[in-house]
Amino acid sequence: MRPIAQGETVFITSEGCSALLHPSKVTHKLKQWKVVTRSLEGPWYLVVYDVTCSKGRRVSQTSLVSCDEALVDLLETLDAADVRGIGRLDRRHRSGPSWNLKWIEALWKPSRGEVRKAGPLLLRFEAESGVRDAQLRPVADSPGRRLIYVAGGFEERGR
Secondary structure, eight states, rough: OOOOOOOOOOOOOOOOEEOOOGGGOOOOOOEEEEEOEEEOOOEEEEEEEEEOOOSSSSEEEEEEESSSHHHHHHHHHHGGGGGEEEEEEEEEESOOOOOOEEEEEEEEEEETTTHHHHOOEEEEEOOOOOOOTTOBOOOOOOOEEEEEEOOOOOOOOOO
């Protein structure tokens, strides 16, 4: 996936489609959109996590993230214990609309030596043993990676 260029449109929105934010995340500068149109064909990341409402009640919230860098940034703002799952939604080019959702088992920031080739994150999907870059190419093991997410119940196996 290519990086987003400065000034590039990621979402197309309409004022008529705006809505109120979840009470746990309200600030006067934020808006929530009920409908957005995506202009890029890259993957979406679906992040499911728990938040605490103003009255202390815990609820699940889902964010749709548009690029690898934004996913890394979001994960750095969330408590790891609150993240319930991360999926990758890729557009498949067939006749008619077609999307594929795969749940991610683990995410890493690449080592300094591999970041130029691999990009901002490495991932492993559920039921797969190999690590991939953001363009889904297999990558060899490399020391210096930093684990940033592990799906619940998964134990790190020296990868």
